[in-house]
Amino acid sequence: HVVLADGAPLANLDLCVRGAYLNVNSIVASPIATGLACLSEEERDLGVALVEMGAGVTNVSLYAGGMLVGLHSIPMGASDITDDIASAFGIRRSQAERIKCFYGSAMQNPRDFREMIEIAPPHGDAAASGQAAGPNAEGGKITRAALVGVICERLNQIMTEVNAALAGMGFHSTGRQVVLTGGGAEMKGVADYAQGALGRAVRIGRPRGLSAMPEAHSGPAFATLAGLALYGASNPVDLRTMAPAPQTVHRLSTPMWWQRMIRAIKTNY
Structure with a gap:
């Protein structure tokens, strides 16, 4: 079954x-x-918001009294971050996904401006790598700070929608904590970013x-x-x-x- x-x-x-x-x-x-x-039984009873960042959809659900009391879907997710990276640096989606997973972060670090990430042009033409890599790349390389900037720009849009959904469901008067899960929650520093954006305690929800x-x-x-x-x-x-x-x-x-x-x-x- x-x-x-x-x-x-x-x-x-x-x-x-x-x-x-x-x-x-x-x-x-x-x-x-x-x-x-x-979620634990106590969290579902006291009130908790579950934010599931999938590939193309972010589901925001509200639990209170031990049951699901609200649900809102946002048509944005982790794949939109990948597309933003591919568009910003002129690379394939497959490479953008790899760069996001290995080097991506939701929190900026001063060292990110010195750390360089090698990228390849969309059609593998090394001679045209500087032009194909987009305006944010130089010589087939980008700084990690530029990558984090693209990621945070999309995360800001997603968290703005999440915050509006929570407010519309009355979470600010009943909820205590936000649990972030889904493939998008795998990104480094995303819990800290969400905590600052939502103004609530945020933890990563693992099965x-x-x-x-x-x-x-x-x-x-x-x-x-x-x-x-x-x-x-x-x-x-x-x-x-x-x-x-x-x-x-x-x-x-x-x-x-x-x-x-x-x-x-x-x-x-």
């Missing part, structure tokens, strides 16, 4: 899974699965609760997958197959509720 997270057309996901000779056990929203893997998980899969990028495994192991009930139970509604007759209101007024006055 397979538990599916949302984010793509459900009919297509269901068809792909069944085409692999598997059955769909249940369908669950990805923030629920991610929260199950990253927990699964024993013998390989170290390579224990980072925030695998939080949703770990949550799906935990959700599936809990034998969830598929709401699609539940028949609506009959409900009995009791209504007070007009004289009865009127007598109660008169009695309450006489008691107070």
